[in-house]
Amino acid sequence: MEQRLASPLLQISGLTRHFGGLPALDQVSFQVAEGRVTALIGPNGAGKTTLINCLSGVLEPDSGTIIFQDRDITGLSPHQVARLGIARTFQNLRIFPRMSVLDNVLCGLTVQAGGSLLEALLRTPGLRHRERRLKLTALEALDSFGLGDKAGWPAGALSYGDKKRVEMARAFVSQPVLILLDEPVAGLNPEETAQIAALIRQMRVYGKTMLLVEHDMDLVMGVSDHVVVLDGGCRIAQGPPDEIQVNPLVLEAYLGRMSATA
Ligand SMILES: Nc1ncnc2c1ncn2[C@@H]1O[C@H](COP(=O)(O)OP(=O)(O)O)[C@@H](O)[C@H]1O
Ligand SMILES: [Mg+2]
Known part of the structure; x- marks a missing residue:
């Protein structure tokens, strides 16, 4: 089900990026609403970090567009992206x-x-x-x-x-204006994870717009307004957390793969 948002802060359309012929991102489209926490989830290798790298200018997509505040920012350098008001954290510190x-x-x-x-x-x-x-x-x-x-x-x-x-x-x-968080709780213990979750919720109350890339389903369900699911470089689902949690496609692709790699 497509969710129509009145005025998205960020609009990603048909984003595609290959590595050595293999698609890490394949025609991915979704929107990020202002003042909300949008989560991007999916098993290891789904393409989450590649997407964040395209957004922040670290990687140039092969095709597709990234529109931020009505401006096409596709292919801008990390420095240009940062100056427009997009900040990020890294999966690897x-x-x-x-x-x-x-x-x-x-x-x-x-x-x-x-x-x-x-x-x-x-x-x-x-x-x-x-x-x-x-x-x-x-x-x-x-x-x-x-x-x-x-x-x-x-x-x-x-x-x-x-x-x-x-x-x-x-x-x-x-x-x-937009904060990209790439797996902020990876490697943290439950107490530290709860602290980060509280911080994300606090920032949301302040009206911050966040794109949260996360592997930890529990964290995502607890802090996000909208969830986008990637698998094998494709967007396989999107919707509110309670719908995503019971979506059979997501359970099969995401949780099935999780238990296989656990
Ligand atoms: N710099 C790279 N060179 C080659 N392949 C890459 C590179 N970065 C990512 N990939 C591949 O792209 C796919 C998606 O990776 P990634 O975006 O890191 O996934 P995620 O963050 O969801 O775990 C994986 O198959 C990964 O091996
Ligand atoms: Mg990653």
């Missing part, structure tokens, strides 16, 4: 372990504020000028992600769960 937690989060702000990651790392005079104001914003973000007391720690010294939260704080700190 990308934090700077020797930098402080605060500086890691500041990177998210300086990229958004028009600087480059290089500028952020080199600490140019222009950046220093803005830094005091940015620092305050970053500290506030760290507070809301429960990391206020660890701002001065080297990020590498944090637990895995805290590192995931640093990535999230870095993605959220720039007040992006």
